Amino acid sequence: MQTTTLSFDNFHNHGTLFANMLRARRELFIVQNKWDLPEAMGMEYDQYDTPASRWVVVHDELGKVLAGNRLTPTTTKCGIYSYMIRDAQRGLLATIPSNLLYDEAPVSETVWESSRLFVAHDVPAGIRRRVHAKLVMEIGSAARRLGARSALTLLNANWPRWAGRVGVDMTAMGPVMEIDGINNQVVSMDFSQNLH
Incomplete structure (x- = not known):
């Protein structure tokens, strides 16, 4: 099991890994979860x-994607968009409630957003926990390399059950809310304790 952090600068060094990650996202989010997303x-x-953005990918030696995640700076702008959680709060995303945060969404060089976190649906149950832990550990490492001390993410509200197992302090940043029949919550993952 390997991890790779992809960027527009290094795609060419990793063959089809980026495309494979986007295919795995489609399989989970569009095919399995039936989300209405672009493809x-x-x-x-x-x-x-x-x-x-940067993309953290857990994969095997042949490039089969096991898990992935996107990291986006909270300072980014592209047209009317910034980052998903902030844009939802600003009412730009119809599928995510605007009251997802207790406070105003941060814009800071030391805070990034973690989004599209997934473990592929066909990862065997016997290694899912290990794949998930490897993904979260690499998200932390990548975030720290990028200068982030924390990352906001919209997660399944069951996160308190597994947060300790992956070794990251997490704090609720908004209320539990139902999205597509699943309870979700914005959480801050604190990576500052692991800074050198």
């Missing part, structure tokens, strides 16, 4: 997949 050539994407 092209068998890949899911949205307005936040820009050169400002």
